Amino acid sequence: MQRFSGSSSYIATDDLKMAVDAAVTLERPILVKGEPGTGKTQLAIEVARSLDRPLFEWHIKSTTKAQQGLYEYDAVARLRDSQLGDDRVHDIANYIVRGKVWDAFDSETQPVLLIDEIDKADIEFPNDLLRELDRMEFFVYETQELVKARHRPIIVITSNNEKELPDAFLRRCFFHYIKFPDKETMADIVNVHFPGLKKALLTEALNAFYRVRDVAGLKKKPSTSELLDWIKLLLAEDIPPEVLRSDDKRSAIPPLYGALLKNEQDVHLFERLVFLDRRAGQ
Amino acid sequence: MLIPFFFLLRDGGLKTSITELLTLLEALQKGVPGQSVDDFYYLARATLVKDEAQLDRFDRLFGVYFKGIDDALGDLFEDVPEDWLKRQAELHLTEDEKAAIEALGGFEELMKALAERLEEQEDRHEGGNKWIGTAGTSPFGAYGFNPEGVRIGQQSGRNRRAVKVWDRREYRNLDDSVELGTRNIKVALRRLRKFAREGALDQLDLEDTIDKTARNAGLLDIRMVPERHNAVKVLLCLDIGGSMDDHVRVCEELFSAARSEFKHLEYFYFHNFVYESLWKDNRRRHSERMPTLDVTHKYASDYKLVFVGDATMSPYEIVYPGGSVEHWNEEPGAVWVKRLLDTYPKAIWLNPEPRERWDYTPSIKITRELMDDRMYPLTIAGLDEGIRALH
Numbered sequence: 001m002q003r004f005s006g007s008s009s010y011i012a013t014d015d016l017k018m019a020v021d022a023a024v025t026l027e028r029p030i031l032v033k034g035e036p037g038t039g040k041t042q043l044a045i046e047v048a049r050s051l052d053r054p055l056f057e058w059h060i061k062s063t064t065k066a067q068q069g070l071y072e073y074d075a076v077a078r079l080r081d082s083q084l085g086d087d088r089v090h091d092i093a094n095y096i097v098r099g100k101v102w103d104a105f106d107s108e109t110q111p112v113l114l115i116d117e118i119d120k121a122d123i124e125f126p127n128d129l130l131r132e133l134d135r136m137e138f139f140v141y142e143t144q145e146l147v148k149a150r151h152r153p154i155i156v157i158t159s160n161n162e163k164e165l166p167d168a169f170l171r172r173c174f175f176h177y178i179k180f181p182d183k184e185t186m187a188d189i190v191n192v193h194f195p196g197l198k199k200a201l202l203t204e205a206l207n208a209f210y211r212v213r214d215v216a217g218l219k220k221k222p223s224t225s226e227l228l229d230w231i232k233l234l235l236a237e238d239i240p241p242e243v244l245r246s247d248d249k250r251s252a253i254p255p256l257y258g259a260l261l262k263n264e265q266d267v268h269l270f271e272r273l274v275f276l277d278r279r280a281g282q
Numbered sequence: 283m284l285i286p287f288f289f290l291l292r293d294g295g296l297k298t299s300i301t302e303l304l305t306l307l308e309a310l311q312k313g314v315p316g317q318s319v320d321d322f323y324y325l326a327r328a329t330l331v332k333d334e335a336q337l338d339r340f341d342r343l344f345g346v347y348f349k350g351i352d353d354a355l356g357d358l359f360e361d362v363p364e365d366w367l368k369r370q371a372e373l374h375l376t377e378d379e380k381a382a383i384e385a386l387g388g389f390e391e392l393m394k395a396l397a398e399r400l401e402e403q404e405d406r407h408e409g410g411n412k413w414i415g416t417a418g419t420s421p422f423g424a425y426g427f428n429p430e431g432v433r434i435g436q437q438s439g440r441n442r443r444a445v446k447v448w449d450r451r452e453y454r455n456l457d458d459s460v461e462l463g464t465r466n467i468k469v470a471l472r473r474l475r476k477f478a479r480e481g482a483l484d485q486l487d488l489e490d491t492i493d494k495t496a497r498n499a500g501l502l503d504i505r506m507v508p509e510r511h512n513a514v515k516v517l518l519c520l521d522i523g524g525s526m527d528d529h530v531r532v533c534e535e536l537f538s539a540a541r542s543e544f545k546h547l548e549y550f551y552f553h554n555f556v557y558e559s560l561w562k563d564n565r566r567r568h569s570e571r572m573p574t575l576d577v578t579h580k581y582a583s584d585y586k587l588v589f590v591g592d593a594t595m596s597p598y599e600i601v602y603p604g605g606s607v608e609h610w611n612e613e614p615g616a617v618w619v620k621r622l623l624d625t626y627p628k629a630i631w632l633n634p635e636p637r638e639r640w641d642y643t644p645s646i647k648i649t650r651e652l653m654d655d656r657m658y659p660l661t662i663a664g665l666d667e668g669i670r671a672l673h
Contacts, residue, residue, distance in 0.1 A: 076492055
């Protein structure tokens with residue numbers, strides 16, 4: 001049996017590996033939750049890459065219907081063809097447009113199917129997919145055809161917790177909550193993304209990052225993806241590690257902090273705190 | 283296999299189902315986890331828990347099961363008086379162990395060391411005294427107080443690796459019975475969002491029109507839908523000042539979270555209890571007041587009324603005319619609350635005081651009766667209950 005063990009560009013913790021292994025072995029969906037920017041979507045991509053499977057991505061929006069993942073019947077095209085006298089019009093199968101789930105079911109090898117941000121959709125959306133995820137088959141009414149998965153796909157579902165998911169749906173999934181990585185894991189993650197990073201810079205950057213995260217009252221705490229962006233900027237600007245050290249009150253604002261704080265109020269709050277700090281230091 | 287564990291989880295309040303247990307067994311049969319208990323813990327967690335709010339509870343129950351302390355379960359959420367602990371300890375300790383305790387400086391010293399360690403824990407876990415209190419009831423646990431127990435605890439305090447994964451309780455702040463923070467309150471408030479389309483059919487549904495027309499072989503079939511909006515309207519009344527000062531921060535979080543969730547959110551402040559007028563801006567509370575009757579006339583009865591207040595005051599402030607601490611009120615507060623409730627049948631009272639204390643404060647009891655028992659604690663679980671009552 002193949003095991004998922006992270007990859008050269010993705011650090012997976014032990015509990016995450018276990019959850020993925022279980023989902024792969026038992027061929028059941030895995031539901032991944034966690035703070036935005038902790039690599040939920042990335043997980044599916046990395047699982048597909050490390051197990052060498054094709055990846056199908058289905059991104060969910062607030063208007064997405066479960067049916068769209070299976071197939072859609074393009075009645076408008078058929079109407080137009082009938083008016084133009086096209087011969088295609090006699091076969092309704094010509095107007096069945098396949099969705100991502102169908103594509104995944106039809107894959108030659110066992111694929112990975114990503115259902116991204118399932119909580120964005122209507123509250124009934126997960127319920128509409130119960131049978132499809134359970135039995136891995138669905139029925140096309142227009143052509144009276146039963147579509148069955150050739151290989152049960154590895155399904156990765158991500159959620160940002162905007163809506164509660166129905167119990168019946170949850171029962172069918174494995175669940176993993178990606179918690180925010182601690183300093184050591186974070187160092188591993190940064191190492192994977194920027195292998196040549198000087199150790200001094202990495203340590204200082206991480207310290208500065210966790211200091212910003214610890215500021216009470218931030219609306220949106222910076223997460224892993226923001227940290228990676230920020231380090232990219234630091235490298236591009238060639239900023240020496242000493243600048244990041246906060247012993248000196250005057251430089252308590254980390255340079256290029258715009259990459260870490262995405263909210264105007266947060267930036268104001270942060271600047272105000274640093275200002276107060278500086279005044280207290282004098 | 284694992285059936286006692288399963289029932290322990292269910293008794294402990296997890297909503298684990300048979301399907302999930304079977305999945306776990308299937309995974310075990312297929313050899314998913316390796317040999318270690320840690321692997322099993324990860325697998326069991328991924329299979330049996332589907333809500334991060336319950337991860338912490340799972341961790342605790344897992345710890346309980348694998349230490350074989352069934353009787354600790356009943357006390358999971360209670361602190362235990364110290365002298366009770368002491369009696370129990372003396373019952374269970376053998377003569378040798380008692381001698382060992384004496385060698386360590388006597389029972390008092392030991393208890394002091396334990397207390398210190400408890401404090402240490404509290405700092406790390408923000409009020410994690412419950413867990414420790416619980417575990418302390420059993421002399422067998424790592425957190426117990428027999429000589430061995432204390433030693434284990436001290437070691438693990440210094441060396442993080444000695445602590446079992448589930449004992450670290452990293453998901454504690456996701457537990458839904460702890461007090462609210464801005465993050466978890468949002469989750470609960472989202473329940474209030476009802477993406478119902480309500481009102482007249484006044485918008486052209488272009489997509490459906492095209493679809494229906496095409497299926498109709500070209501005969502125009504116009505489809506209309508009502509405008510989509512968040513149908514939930516909320517009237518929020520916040521107690522401010524006085525005994526509420528402790529809770530103002532929590533209330534403000536609730537308030538700021540609530541603001542982004544509804545299209546119609548009206549908020550008013552009151553002090554201690556509702557009387558003939560309310561105000562919107564606390565800095566100008568004496569100059570700009572709105573009569574409560576105007577409020578009930580202005581906002582229709584489909585608004586949902588939410589009070590946030592500790593309802594802790596002298597009972598006179600509720601039931602007698604002139605009871606208010608700030609001014610002379612012609613009619614008692616109870617009458618005003620009744621009037622509001624008559625206008626807004628869907629109403630709840632959120633109380634930041636812990637539920638255990640409600641029965642000891644007469645004014646809370648009175649308020650609860652006024653509210654027909656629709657008072658809920660200001661925790662995420664309480665909010666959940668309350669919001670369900672609002673529907």
